[in-house]
Amino acid sequence: MLYLVGLGLGDAKDITLKGLEAVKTSKLVYLEAYTSILTVGKEALEKYYGREIILADRDMVETDSDRILEEALAEDVCFLVVGDPFGATTHTDLVLRAREKGIQYRVIHNASIMNAVGCCGLQLYNFGETVSIVFWTDSWRPDSFYDKIAANRERGMHTLCLLDIKVKEQSIENLMRGKKIYEPPRYMTVNQAAEQLLEIIQNKAATESDLAYTEKTLLVGMARIGAEDQNIITAPLNQMISVDLGGPLHSLVIPGNDLHPIEKDMLRQFSLNKDVEALLQT
Amino acid sequence: MLYLVGLGLGDAKDITLKGLEAVKTSKLVYLEAYTSILTVGKEALEKYYGREIILADRDMVETDSDRILEEALAEDVCFLVVGDPFGATTHTDLVLRAREKGIQYRVIHNASIMNAVGCCGLQLYNFGETVSIVFWTDSWRPDSFYDKIAANRERGMHTLCLLDIKVKEQSIENLMRGKKIYEPPRYMTVNQAAEQLLEIIQNKAATESDLAYTEKTLLVGMARIGAEDQNIITAPLNQMISVDLGGPLHSLVIPGNDLHPIEKDMLRQFSLNKDVEALLQT
Numbered sequence: 001m002l003y004l005v006g007l008g009l010g011d012a013k014d015i016t017l018k019g020l021e022a023v024k025t026s027k028l029v030y031l032e033a034y035t036s037i038l039t040v041g042k043e044a045l046e047k048y049y050g051r052e053i054i055l056a057d058r059d060m061v062e063t064d065s066d067r068i069l070e071e072a073l074a075e076d077v078c079f080l081v082v083g084d085p086f087g088a089t090t091h092t093d094l095v096l097r098a099r100e101k102g103i104q105y106r107v108i109h110n111a112s113i114m115n116a117v118g119c120c121g122l123q124l125y126n127f128g129e130t131v132s133i134v135f136w137t138d139s140w141r142p143d144s145f146y147d148k149i150a151a152n153r154e155r156g157m158h159t160l161c162l163l164d165i166k167v168k169e170q171s172i173e174n175l176m177r178g179k180k181i182y183e184p185p186r187y188m189t190v191n192q193a194a195e196q197l198l199e200i201i202q203n204k205a206a207t208e209s210d211l212a213y214t215e216k217t218l219l220v221g222m223a224r225i226g227a228e229d230q231n232i233i234t235a236p237l238n239q240m241i242s243v244d245l246g247g248p249l250h251s252l253v254i255p256g257n258d259l260h261p262i263e264k265d266m267l268r269q270f271s272l273n274k275d276v277e278a279l280l281q282t
Numbered sequence: 283m284l285y286l287v288g289l290g291l292g293d294a295k296d297i298t299l300k301g302l303e304a305v306k307t308s309k310l311v312y313l314e315a316y317t318s319i320l321t322v323g324k325e326a327l328e329k330y331y332g333r334e335i336i337l338a339d340r341d342m343v344e345t346d347s348d349r350i351l352e353e354a355l356a357e358d359v360c361f362l363v364v365g366d367p368f369g370a371t372t373h374t375d376l377v378l379r380a381r382e383k384g385i386q387y388r389v390i391h392n393a394s395i396m397n398a399v400g401c402c403g404l405q406l407y408n409f410g411e412t413v414s415i416v417f418w419t420d421s422w423r424p425d426s427f428y429d430k431i432a433a434n435r436e437r438g439m440h441t442l443c444l445l446d447i448k449v450k451e452q453s454i455e456n457l458m459r460g461k462k463i464y465e466p467p468r469y470m471t472v473n474q475a476a477e478q479l480l481e482i483i484q485n486k487a488a489t490e491s492d493l494a495y496t497e498k499t500l501l502v503g504m505a506r507i508g509a510e511d512q513n514i515i516t517a518p519l520n521q522m523i524s525v526d527l528g529g530p531l532h533s534l535v536i537p538g539n540d541l542h543p544i545e546k547d548m549l550r551q552f553s554l555n556k557d558v559e560a561l562l563q564t
Contacts, residue, residue: 006393008298008391008392009391010300012299013298013299013300013303014298014299014300014391015298015299016290016295016296016297016298016299016392017294017295017296017297017298017299017302018292018295018296020299021295084393084397084398084400085401086397086398086400086401086403086406087397087400087406089405089544092403092405092544092548093544095403095548096544096547096548099551107401109290109291109296109393109397109398109401109507109508110290110298110392110393111288111366111391111392111393111394111397112393112397114396114397114400114406115366115368115369115391115393115394115396115397116366116368116391118366118367118368118369118396119367119368119389119391121368121374121377123371123374124368124369124394124396124412125411125412125413125414125444126411127411127412128410128411129407129408129409129410129437129439130406130407130409131407132407151437155411155433157411162407225391226391262371262374262375262378265378266374266377266378269381
């Protein structure tokens with residue numbers, strides 16, 4: 001049996017009782033460690049769960065998962081995923097290949113940012129399509145998420161922006177030289193995301209008059225949701241560039257323009273300064 | 283301290299370790315029992331958690347919540363919610379009133395149908411606005427969700443349809459006579475939802491040619507997601523009317539037209555019959 005166990009968002013204690021039971025009784029326990037992170041590392045989980053955990057990085061899951069599946073054919077194997085197991089396409093692929101091999105699988109769900117984002121007070125059913133904002137480089141500056149944000153805002157919907165994670169990436173130099181030297185992990189901050197969002201409209205302003213948002217648009221910055229020290233700040237885009245939300249993971253929400261009074265009251269809790277109140281009253 | 287604790291979707295063991303800790307240490311434990319249900323009742327939770335649980339119905343939460351909050355001012359109080367605490371507006375309201383009274387609150391997240399729906403294989407970031415389908419009566423047949431489904435499908439997005447729950451409702455007769463006699467709880471099945479969806483397009487077909495979906499549109503019916511006996515069936519709308527998914531809760535998904543190959547492979551697992559394969563190949 002292959003158990004896909006969601007770990008939730010905070011620390012070792014965010015696993016469910018059902019999830020912990022699967023961890024305790026499985027022969028092998030893998031931890032997927034490249035699409036998201038908890039506020040604690042593998043060692044803290046091992047200590048808390050009383051089990052040895054094998055770190056599964058992108059290489060391993062995408063190229064070497066046959067071994068994990070072979071093991072699951074004979075024994076119970078746990079595959080731990082931060083958040084909920086169906087947050088990333090890779091895990092869907094693992095399920096499909098398990099099925100092909102005739103391996104039973106079971107999903108143990110948990111919170112993910114896709115539903116926990118509701119804690120900022122914006123109603124979940126008012127969210128439109130979720131977008132991903134990736135790190136720009138000098139030569140690669142994708143902004144296709146702008147159109148999705150625009151489509152959501154046209155319909156008065158909120159947009160959850162998932163921010164890029166770079167784990168175990170090689171520099172182009174090391175990649176070309178075939179050196180397996182990895183860069184330190186990078187997690188996009190709300191500041192970096194806000195900078196990119198601002199640059200996009202600054203570029204578009206030359207040719208377009210009807211922009212999806214402006215530098216005064218109210219944003220919600222979120223950090224370490226579900227952890228004891230989670231942080232939520234509401235600020236206009238041009239101020240979100242410099243707020244300090246602390247360590248990863250960060251997410252950003254672009255609320256729709258037509259907020260419900262209860263949504264406004266909730267956002268007030270997290271106001272950076274009095275500018276937010278002025279924006280909430282418009 | 284007021285703890286809002288998500289219970290997840292299945293049974294007593296879907297609570298997180300953090301959630302159970304709050305239940306064990308709180309003076310009073312309430313269970314919200316009208317926006318969703320687990321596959322087990324209050325007694326099973328009491329036995330498993332080793333705590334007495336007070337059932338909080340809609341009346342109590344919406345009109346008598348001041349008492350809960352007074353208690354939370356002096357002691358730790360747990361408010362248990364099936365799924366994640368921010369699934370329903372009522373709980374947001376409770377948080378806001380706690381803040382007003384200077385009561386600290388803490389949210390312990392869990393899975394909800396809003397993210398667990400991913401287990402059918404449709405990617406979460408391809409979902410558009412979530413809609414609610416309510417029980418029709420002879421005189422009240424709201425279909426405003428149709429436009430939202432249409433808007434989602436125009437953009438190639440999936441639609442999660444949350445199905446109506448009627449708990450502790452009075453008949454109009456008993457309401458008018460002031461009799462506090464309640465009807466048995468009702469949970470909309472995917473069959474009933476499919477019937478309403480079909481009737482809407484049958485009515486529209488007389489005046490509109492470009493319908494959001496047809497009787498052959500592929501739907502995903504889901505029941506008791508997260509429980510041991512969860513059930514997922516993929517079938518065209520006109521057949522979804524008669525599939526048997528078993529007991530509540532049910533949810534329905536209307537996939538977008540432009541499915542990713544991995545999404546198709548996942549949906550194949552749940553095919554009702556060979557008609558589904560033909561639809562997936564178009």
